[in-house]
Amino acid sequence: MTVEIAQTRDIAACRALRRTVFIEEQQVPEADEIDDLDDEALHVLATDAGRPVGSARILLSAETAKIGRVCVLQGMRGTGLGAALIRAALEIARQEPGITRAKLGSQEHAIPFYEKLGFAAFGPVYLDAGIRHRDMERAL
Template structure:
């Protein structure tokens, strides 16, 4: 497994399309936005095959982790946790960033809690899927 920043946004978008649009039924208009150009994209590969990705955006003192996806066959292998750890590490090295934040689908809250994130605020709907915000303070 290899996780590194990439400029290959199209590969990340293909992975997101599979997971969010095809598997989870997220409308394409909700998945595609104008933030990809300002983001750091992480691409995870297994044996050279793109398998997961995440999008990182610095917003003031907050590092926003979003669009985290792992292909079905690689779920439960530790790849998702490795993606999040790498994202957090990148934000920790950025001057002025004091916390990482993400919007977790409610079924994944336990996954992020095991990585040190804490839920904040009420549950909300994002593209028809219940979410809660989660924060990790450095």
Template sequence: MTIQITPTRDIATCRHLRRVVFIEEQGVPEADEIDDKDDAAIHLLATDAGRPVGSARLLLLGQTGKIGRVCVLPSHRGTGLGAALIRAALVELRAQGMTIAKLGSQTHAIGFYERLGFTPAGPEYMDAGIPHRDMTLPL
């Protein structure tokens, strides 16, 4: 694998990856997946030898950076790419002056985010029909 993770303005490619993972694979309604926040967000795109394989979206809200829409194609799961995307997101959020990172984790992925230093916060809730829990990490 030759993985690169870089900021991108190629929202169409990020949306395509999200469509494959969230809409097609997980059954998230398109109306829940596509919103009006993409143009204001920072997008990270992961490529393997130039082929898009993952992405994440960062929203800056005061001093809090919200990491969302994190997706990795099935072919690249279990390779460390998801963790690399989160670490790249944290680097970018620090560079933007954020003091807290926040995300909404699908409950099955809480352990993954805990291993990266995040702590669960607040109760479980449903988002797009999938149980989630907020998680935070001081930067």
């Protein structure tokens, strides 16, 4: 495995990964997955020998970097790639002037994963695309 993770402008590759994971695998309606925020977001892409295998996006607002659309292809799960993607997104966010915290909406089953990366859950459980989520945040 020769995984590289970097900021990218290849939104098409990120959307293709999200289509596979969210729309096809998790049955998220396309209207909920595709939005108009990709053009203003920072994108992180993981590739294995040049093949896209995971992605995330970062939206900046005031002092907050909102990490979202985090996905890893099924065959790459359990390899540490998801954690590496989040660490890369956090590092990119740290480089942005005035950004002091990171926030995300975690699917309920993934809360322990994000807690290991320093995030803490807050607020009530809510439905996003029919999937139970909780907001999480951490200082940068």
